[in-house]
Amino acid sequence: MAKDFTSRKENYSQWYNEIVAKADLAEHSAVRGCMVIKPYGYAIWEKMQAQLDKMFKETGHVNAYFPLFVPKSLFEAEEKNAEGFAKECAVVTHYRLKTDPNDKTKLIVDPEAKLEEELIVRPTSEAVIWNTYKGWIQSYRDLPILVNQWANVVRWEMRTRLFLRTAEFLWQEGHTAHATKEEALAESRTMLDVYSEFAEKYMAMPVVKGIKTESERFAGAEETFCIEAMMQDGKALQAGTSHFLGQNFAKAFDVKFANKEGKLDHVWATSWGVSTRLIGGLIMTHSDDNGLVLPPNLAPIQVAIVPIYKGEEQLATISETALKIKANLEAKGISVKFDNRDTHKPGWKFAEYEFKGVPVRIAIGPRDLENGTVEVARRDTLEKEVLQIADIETKIENLLKNIQDNLYQKSIDFRADNSHHVDSYDEFKQVLKAKGGFIYAHWDGTPETEEKIKQETKATIRCIPLSEKQVEGKCMYSGNPSKGKVIFAKAY
RNA sequence: CGGGACGUAGCUUAGUCCGGUUAAAGUGCGCGUCUGGGGGGCGCGAGAGCGGUGGUUCGAAUCCACUCGUCCCGACCA
Numbered sequence: 001m002a003k004d005f006t007s008r009k010e011n012y013s014q015w016y017n018e019i020v021a022k023a024d025l026a027e028h029s030a031v032r033g034c035m036v037i038k039p040y041g042y043a044i045w046e047k048m049q050a051q052l053d054k055m056f057k058e059t060g061h062v063n064a065y066f067p068l069f070v071p072k073s074l075f076e077a078e079e080k081n082a083e084g085f086a087k088e089c090a091v092v093t094h095y096r097l098k099t100d101p102n103d104k105t106k107l108i109v110d111p112e113a114k115l116e117e118e119l120i121v122r123p124t125s126e127a128v129i130w131n132t133y134k135g136w137i138q139s140y141r142d143l144p145i146l147v148n149q150w151a152n153v154v155r156w157e158m159r160t161r162l163f164l165r166t167a168e169f170l171w172q173e174g175h176t177a178h179a180t181k182e183e184a185l186a187e188s189r190t191m192l193d194v195y196s197e198f199a200e201k202y203m204a205m206p207v208v209k210g211i212k213t214e215s216e217r218f219a220g221a222e223e224t225f226c227i228e229a230m231m232q233d234g235k236a237l238q239a240g241t242s243h244f245l246g247q248n249f250a251k252a253f254d255v256k257f258a259n260k261e262g263k264l265d266h267v268w269a270t271s272w273g274v275s276t277r278l279i280g281g282l283i284m285t286h287s288d289d290n291g292l293v294l295p296p297n298l299a300p301i302q303v304a305i306v307p308i309y310k311g312e313e314q315l316a317t318i319s320e321t322a323l324k325i326k327a328n329l330e331a332k333g334i335s336v337k338f339d340n341r342d343t344h345k346p347g348w349k350f351a352e353y354e355f356k357g358v359p360v361r362i363a364i365g366p367r368d369l370e371n372g373t374v375e376v377a378r379r380d381t382l383e384k385e386v387l388q389i390a391d392i393e394t395k396i397e398n399l400l401k402n403i404q405d406n407l408y409q410k411s412i413d414f415r416a417d418n419s420h421h422v423d424s425y426d427e428f429k430q431v432l433k434a435k436g437g438f439i440y441a442h443w444d445g446t447p448e449t450e451e452k453i454k455q456e457t458k459a460t461i462r463c464i465p466l467s468e469k470q471v472e473g474k475c476m477y478s479g480n481p482s483k484g485k486v487i488f489a490k491a492y
Numbered sequence: 493c494g495g496g497a498c499g500u501a502g503c504u505u506a507g508u509c510c511g512g513u514u515a516a517a518g519u520g521c522g523c524g525u526c527u528g529g530g531g532g533g534c535g536c537g538a539g540a541g542c543g544g545u546g547g548u549u550c551g552a553a554u555c556c557a558c559u560c561g562u563c564c565c566g567a568c569c570a
Contacts, residue, residue, distance in 0.1 A: 013564070032561075088569075124570095158493065158568060165569070218570095226570095238570060277570055308529050347530040354530090365529055375529075458566090492570090 005355075007289040012233045013161075019283055020162045023292040023356045033160040033167030037276070040356065041163075043300035044279055045170065049150065051202050051297075052172065052274070055194050061146045061174060066128045068152070069119035074127045078252035081126055084219020088156040090121040121154045126220065126245070126271060129175045130253040137177060137267055139258050144187070145177040163280035164237075164492055171275035177267045179259065181246075184268035185223075188244040191272040192225040195240035203278065204295040204408035205229050205285045206415055207239055208438070208487060210463025215447045218271075222246035228462045228487065230415045231284040234436030236462045236489035239281050242272035280492075286380075286407050291355025293379055295407050296400040303329060303396060304353045305338045308346045308365030315340065318364050321389070325362065325374070328393040334400065354379065359403050360396060380406055421485070425476045428488070432459055438489050440468075442482035444475035453477055459488045 005022075006014045020026055025041030028034075037045065053063070069092065076082045096113030100106040122128065129147075136142060154168045174191060178184040192209055199207045207227035217224040221243035229239045250256070250266035259265055286293040296302050305322045309315040319340060326336045337358075339349050346363065353361050363375040374392060377384040380403050387395055418437030422428045428441055443449060443461065454460050463486070470484030 011564090017563080028562075030561095153570095155569070157570095159566090169570075171570080241570070273570075275570055306529095310528060345528065345530090345532070347528085347532075349531090350529095351531045363529065367529070 005289055005291065008232060015289070016280075016284060017162070019287055019292050019355075025279070025283075025292075026162045028162070031167075033157060035162050035166050035168075037170075040300065041279065044282070044294070044298060045276060047298045047300060048198075048202070048278060049172075052194075052198055053148075053150075055198060056148050056172075056174065059146075059190055059194060061148045061176075063149060064147045065149050065151070066125050066132065068122055070122050070125075070127050072118045072120055074131050074253075075120045077127060077131075078220050078249055080248070081124075081220030081252075085123040085155070089123055090154050090156055092119040092121065122151075123153055123155045124271075124273075125149065125151070125153070125173055126175065126249055127253075130249040130255060130269070133175075133177055133267070134253050134255045137255055137257050140179045140260055143177055143179045143257060143267065144183065146174075146187075147176065148172055148174040161280070163276055163283070165277070169275050169277065171273050173271060173273040176270045177250075177255070178270070179257065179265075179268070181268050184246075184270050185244050188223070188225055188242045188270040188272065191270070192227065192240075192242040195242065195272070195274060196227050198274075199227055199229065199239055199278075200408065202295070202297045203282050203285070204297070204404055204411060205239070205281055206408065206412050208463060208465050209467065210465045210487065212241075212463055213447070213450055213461045213486070215450055216461065218243045220245060220248050221271075222248065225466075226463050228438075228489075229281055229285065230411075230418060230438060230489075231281070231492070232414065233284075234418050234490070236438065236487075236491040237277070237281045237284070238462070238491065239278060240272070240274040243270060245269035245271060285411055287357065290382070292357030293407070294357035294359060296359045296404045299357065299359050300335065301337045301353075301356075301358050302334050302400055303336045303360045303362060304349070304358045305336060305362045305364065306346050306349045306353075307338075307340055308363055310366075314366060315342075317369060318366075321369065322362075322364055325389075325392060329396060332393060332397055334397065350377075354382075360399055362392075362396075378403055380410075423473075423476060428476055429457060432457055432488070432490075436490065438462070438487050440465075440485040440487055441476045442473040442484070443486045444478045444480035444482055446478075446480075449475060449477045449480075453488070459490050462487045462489050462491060 006018055008015045024038050026035045026037045029036045093115055094109045094113045095115060096110040097107040098110040100108045133145060150172050152168055152170050157165050157167055160166050176187050178187060196207050196209050199205045207229045209227055212224035212226055218241060223244040225242045226238055227240045229237045231237055247266040247268060249269050255267045256264045257267055283292060305326060307315055307318040307322055309318050322338050326338050329336045357379060359379050361377045368374050372389050373386045374389055375384060376387050378399060420431050420435060420437060421440045422431055428439060431439055450461055465487055468485060473482045475482045
């Protein structure tokens with residue numbers, strides 16, 4: 001079994017860090033707060049990208065690329081957006097280095113090479129993009145613009161954690177322009193649905209779709225929709241956001257179009273994004289005390305085949321069977337690794353695939369060849385069974401589906417067990433302390449109350465859930481009228 | 493940015509309080525050998541000058557100052 005693993009119960013943060021390190025997903029880099037995403041971790045990101053990209057295109061979007069740098073004058077154009085991100089921007093002030101006259105082995109910033117205007121390393125791309133859209137849009141015939149970009153952004157965070165919060169991260173950001181408010185609103189809801197479908201079907205991570213309160217809203221947005229997931233420590237993770245930007249950016253960048261009536265109007269906008277943070281969510285949703293657990297739909301390796309053999313001859317015989325199974329599985333679109341490395345023992349490989357979260361492992365040894373069987377182990381439950389080799393491909397295919405469903409169901413159950421409804425503030429504090437998780441409670445809709453609850457308990461309003469039937473009541477804190485319950489939780 | 497902890501071989505750590513020969517162990521790595529259905533055994537070998545800089549001292553991993561970085565708890569945030 002896995003050795004030297006911190007358990008979730010012992011120390012949840014340490015457990016998380018160890019999984020990231022030992023499953024070979026990422027490591028810290030020489031640059032403060034920035035990570036190196038290692039091949040195995042990046043492979044998960046590629047799987048996510050491929051699926052999301054497909055879904056974006058199915059909903060009519062196309063990809064483009066905009067620059068990393070944002071001139072300060074553009075950045076400051078949309079006031080609220082600029083203000084919201086100002087505290088965490090990296091700024092380029094010079095464009096040249098030169099040899100240090102005092103030490104020929106060193107370089108210094110050439111003071112002669114100061115930029116006339118500073119460049120902001122994008123924390124998000126609304127500014128450059130809307131400045132560009134200005135040139136693309138004259139008429140309603142130019143709309144809508146449905147563009148996505150895969151990019152990196154930089155937010156100079158104080159405290160970073162691999163995947164969950166890094167100073168530089170990878171993401172996609174969709175930026176759309178529309179002729180009407182209704183269309184833009186519908187777009188932001190469509191993308192919210194894309195995100196939640198992706199989270200639930202591919203990540204097997206249940207999410208609550210909701211609306212952010214004013215204080216949690218994206219800087220520059222009229223409305224922020226979000227998906228919120230629950231991690232195994234009961235804390236909430238904002239897994240994706242979709243913003244209805246109103247006409248804020250169109251006004252800031254003077255983007256107008258002539259409508260069918262020939263009148264000029266400002267364009268309506270949305271933006272939406274998910275990031276490498278999803279990998280953090282994926283880890284914290286499914287993994288256990290033996291390491292990473294990956295849902296089959298996103299696992300870079302879905303099936304690992306481990307031969308057990310003595311001598312080259314036996315390996316050759318086993319390889320024949322193994323390669324046949326591999327080919328048949330691959331024909332079904334299943335990714336298979338036949339691990340015939342002679343440099344590691346079977347037991348070592350078992351352990352490795354286990355903490356790397358490979359959903360299914362097949363072991364084939366001489367005993368199996370005699371009996372016409374293979375040993376199949378599933379990562380989610382750690383169960384092993386010996387199966388007849390006949391039609392093994394269909395059995396594996398079904399098993400993968402089964403694992404995917406099981407992980408999702410387990411997460412749904414976990415969330416249900418850790419969601420609570422409360423009516424009074426005392427009860428709220430007690431449940432928050434004793435159980436954590438999502439707490440549904442009435443709130444009077446004011447930022448003041450929200451802030452006070454945050455100050456007193458560290459819990460924030462994660463969202464106003466969209467699916468809940470909104471039943472009126474009284475705010476648990478102020479006693480004032482409430483339009484419906486909202487979700488409180490401690491968050492990442 | 494505030495509070496706390498920590499930086500010694502690739503990794504995990506002992507040694508630091510109370511300075512003193514050649515810095516110790518496990519694991520990992522290399523070679524050989526026996527092995528092979530859950531991180532295998534035995535033998536041999538390579539590998540660090542103790543995060544960095546500057547001080548104190550006859551002598552510094554150990555004491556002092558500064559600095560960089562990491563982790564945890566807060567504040568901020570996707």
